[in-house]
Amino acid sequence: MTRGFRRRFRPLELLSEEQCNEVHHGMLEVLEKTGVLVDHERALDLFRDKGCRVDFDNKRVRMPSYIVEEALQKAPAVFTVRARDGKDDIVIGGDTVYFTLFPGMDTVDLDTWEPRSPTLREHNEYIALSDALPNCHFLACYPYFGYKGVPEVLKILEGIAVKLRNTTMVQTCCYSHGCERFTVRMVEAIEGMEAMGATHSAPPLSFSREMVDTYFTYLEADFPLWIGGGPVLGGTTPVTIAGSMVVSNAEMVAAVVLSELIRPGARVMVHDYALPINMRTGSPDFGAIEAVMHQAVFNQTWRRYGIPAVSTNAGPVSSKKIDFQCGYEKAFAAFSAAISGVNVIQFSGGLYGELAAHPLQAILDDDIAGMVGRYLEGVSVNADTMALDLIEDVGPIPGNYVGRAHTREWWQREFFTPKAADRLPLPEWLKTGKKDCLDYARERLEELLSTHKPKRLADEQEEKIEGIMREAREYYRKKGLIGDSEWKEYMAIIESDEYPYSR
Amino acid sequence: MSEVLEELRKSILEYDADRAEEYALRSIEEKVDPLKSFEAMTKAINEIGEGFKKGERWLPDLVGGADAMLRAAPIIEREIKKRGVKRQSLGVVVAGTVFGDIHSIGKTMVCALLSAEGFEVHDIGINVRADEYIRAIDENGAEILVLSALMTTTAPEMHKVIAFLVEKGLRDRVKVMVGGGAITEGFAKNIGADGYDPTAPGAVKVARSLVGR
Numbered sequence: 001m002t003r004g005f006r007r008r009f010r011p012l013e014l015l016s017e018e019q020c021n022e023v024h025h026g027m028l029e030v031l032e033k034t035g036v037l038v039d040h041e042r043a044l045d046l047f048r049d050k051g052c053r054v055d056f057d058n059k060r061v062r063m064p065s066y067i068v069e070e071a072l073q074k075a076p077a078v079f080t081v082r083a084r085d086g087k088d089d090i091v092i093g094g095d096t097v098y099f100t101l102f103p104g105m106d107t108v109d110l111d112t113w114e115p116r117s118p119t120l121r122e123h124n125e126y127i128a129l130s131d132a133l134p135n136c137h138f139l140a141c142y143p144y145f146g147y148k149g150v151p152e153v154l155k156i157l158e159g160i161a162v163k164l165r166n167t168t169m170v171q172t173c174c175y176s177h178g179c180e181r182f183t184v185r186m187v188e189a190i191e192g193m194e195a196m197g198a199t200h201s202a203p204p205l206s207f208s209r210e211m212v213d214t215y216f217t218y219l220e221a222d223f224p225l226w227i228g229g230g231p232v233l234g235g236t237t238p239v240t241i242a243g244s245m246v247v248s249n250a251e252m253v254a255a256v257v258l259s260e261l262i263r264p265g266a267r268v269m270v271h272d273y274a275l276p277i278n279m280r281t282g283s284p285d286f287g288a289i290e291a292v293m294h295q296a297v298f299n300q301t302w303r304r305y306g307i308p309a310v311s312t313n314a315g316p317v318s319s320k321k322i323d324f325q326c327g328y329e330k331a332f333a334a335f336s337a338a339i340s341g342v343n344v345i346q347f348s349g350g351l352y353g354e355l356a357a358h359p360l361q362a363i364l365d366d367d368i369a370g371m372v373g374r375y376l377e378g379v380s381v382n383a384d385t386m387a388l389d390l391i392e393d394v395g396p397i398p399g400n401y402v403g404r405a406h407t408r409e410w411w412q413r414e415f416f417t418p419k420a421a422d423r424l425p426l427p428e429w430l431k432t433g434k435k436d437c438l439d440y441a442r443e444r445l446e447e448l449l450s451t452h453k454p455k456r457l458a459d460e461q462e463e464k465i466e467g468i469m470r471e472a473r474e475y476y477r478k479k480g481l482i483g484d485s486e487w488k489e490y491m492a493i494i495e496s497d498e499y500p501y502s503r
Numbered sequence: 504m505s506e507v508l509e510e511l512r513k514s515i516l517e518y519d520a521d522r523a524e525e526y527a528l529r530s531i532e533e534k535v536d537p538l539k540s541f542e543a544m545t546k547a548i549n550e551i552g553e554g555f556k557k558g559e560r561w562l563p564d565l566v567g568g569a570d571a572m573l574r575a576a577p578i579i580e581r582e583i584k585k586r587g588v589k590r591q592s593l594g595v596v597v598a599g600t601v602f603g604d605i606h607s608i609g610k611t612m613v614c615a616l617l618s619a620e621g622f623e624v625h626d627i628g629i630n631v632r633a634d635e636y637i638r639a640i641d642e643n644g645a646e647i648l649v650l651s652a653l654m655t656t657t658a659p660e661m662h663k664v665i666a667f668l669v670e671k672g673l674r675d676r677v678k679v680m681v682g683g684g685a686i687t688e689g690f691a692k693n694i695g696a697d698g699y700d701p702t703a704p705g706a707v708k709v710a711r712s713l714v715g716r
Binding site for chain 1: 558561562563602603604606608609612630654656657658659660662663666667669670684685687689690693694695702703
């Protein structure tokens, strides 16, 4: 099992118990009075059959609080997700905190900082890197949206295949144009494995048809769900943190109710991706402190519901470069999320919005994750760690602790050593080329890619995956979603040496 | 300017959609020239736009003004049609958020600014299927199609709409503009769109250049 980190202290709480109750009751009132829009007949029938008030003309579902409370009770507080190898299974919930990659549609050019499509090789390498990073505990959706030359409609599926081929970790699968039907089959082709199915709501208080389809598809395959929304304070929710929390919690709770109606006992976790709107550009302000606070309150309220909480807003930043702003935006968000009781932090590698990600950023973020993890493990206080006998033995100057057995025994457990940080004294730094963290990250990337070889799929599994991909290609081509020139460029990749799976 | 026109202009400047609707109806009762009513509204939305550019007004002001204008505009447009007069237009636009996506803020902003600029805008809403775009293009004789998507999962739907335009033989007849949180210039180029801009004011410039006016 992948251990992750354990939070060994009481989590930070921004709300008093009374405030937490108010937000909870506000959420119940919204679900009962305002309700949610669900553009899906099968789901509407299900809600009606279970006692919700359904207005079929307006596709509006209003939920009595007893149904809501019942659904929250049914969802497990802790659950396991099975990986390809048992050693990579994850157990989500409780005081465990996992870190995972944050997606970017493209990679970035490190000279111009402009996004560009990654190649297949870059995509493969990014996943192999994540497999090697000590603080990447499983994979979220993507991280890249396919690679250069893949038709838009197949980017998610090709990305899933890349992940299956380059890591044994648990992965999460997104959706588009009904690709979940192929995803489920690919995952099931690897005996014993399951994946997290990612699905969403659409703020405010809405669920589109395609989204709801994914709830059914993934839950009928008995996959656990990663449910997310993307509320924008002042855009799709009230501008206030309290108002936004009420409406975004109502949305997430409605998603949990739907999941538990489809499959009682369904394993679900919910994420917060709330960001304030920028009043000039209309874009979400990634890395904003209000997003960090929103997440802390979210964690507190979902701990009350006993459902694992995910932080998604710690991954993306407003900065377009790997720079100071990028570092502080990420570190603030990850640290606050971790100490306020989150279970999963979708974090490493993400740069601006969901539009860019980079392996060097993932290496730097892995160090932030390690530092946060160290903090979470807390301070161990016992006779060994207090070391009173040793203190007595060493005494005042000229005594010291450097060469003592106690130091050798404990320092690696007590200290976290970042792998890509500059911690040299100034004279040595001057002598050794004045390297910064990005230089160290480059070296680490090269080293990990040359030494770490992910465990490949068995030939039989590989044949099944490629067979399903072939079917998907034909399916979308026949549907007219892949144009002639796209198809030609795509086939050139599939038939090249870069893609050894098709022969 | 008559009192009703002044009130119509003020209602938009003060982001009051109810009042804008009320004065739009009253302007018809009082037989005010609908072209003048439209001009009053356009003047107001341009004033807000100018304030926005100068940093004196903010996004909630822009969208508040747009909402007020979008409430009043169809009433005035109906009257224009009824009287058989022709409003000078830079071009006819059909706009909507693609199927699977139900976000509307960005699209609404673009529609309002295009309308203020002098385009005839038909906002066909959210969660729009490819065939619904085609119908709207046909019905309104559109020269520009505006596709919006916020989510990375729904952005590929734009490709589907463009493929459908080709299939129906309409691709040469309309210019396709794309935008939204999930859209980049590279993506727009990949799917064969004619225009893209990350901002609503930028989208107006793109639209003008696409119709060459």
